[in-house]
Amino acid sequence: GAGVSQSPSNKVTEKGKDVELRCDPISGHTALYWYRQSLGQGLEFLIYFQGNSAPDKSGLPSDRFSAERTGGSVSTLTIQRTQQEDSAVYLCASSADWGPTEAFFGQGTRLTVV
């Protein structure tokens, strides 16, 4: 695609429910990143994928968070048993390759847990 696409744009969920956030990276980009941006804060790194593998999951805030990537393309970030502190904007980015290169971002998913 022309850019990184994320869906849904906004999501309101009840505390305790599971949610899935989707990221469709730029075609051909091998690296994919998830970040979380809480209100008024910078970007907190969650996880990255090189191809379909995620070598480093240490950024995930708890075991309620998981992510997968299939076919080296679309990625899904799943949050189980959502809590109010999970409310944030979840940003996805992709880059042509792994390493300190330019990352292209989607518009994010604003998650609100009520």
Added chain:
Amino acid sequence: AQTVTQSQPEMSVQEAETVTLSCTYDTSENNYYLFWYKQPPSRQMILVIRQEAYKQQNATENRFSVNFQKAAKSFSLKISDSQLGDTAMYFCAFGGSQGNLIFGKGTKLSVKP
């Protein structure tokens, strides 16, 4: 671990004037990249400018330029001839061997008419 610090939570500038946003970072690496991203209310993170650490020459992109001081680990962004459309959050980011970008907390810039 690498850290990125933006010491100015908010700044404002009059239209057509020049403003400088500060960023410092800490790393033991020698080869890395530094970035400034802009985030308008639309939430879309947009790359403004990039600097490779091995390059001594400061990067420039139209009205945007950086002052990269490697020894001081400083990477400031200068916006010349500020425009209303420059109003946004600006994030400084470090990209090193770990691959993912490490961001500062951002500076909210308001351009006033």
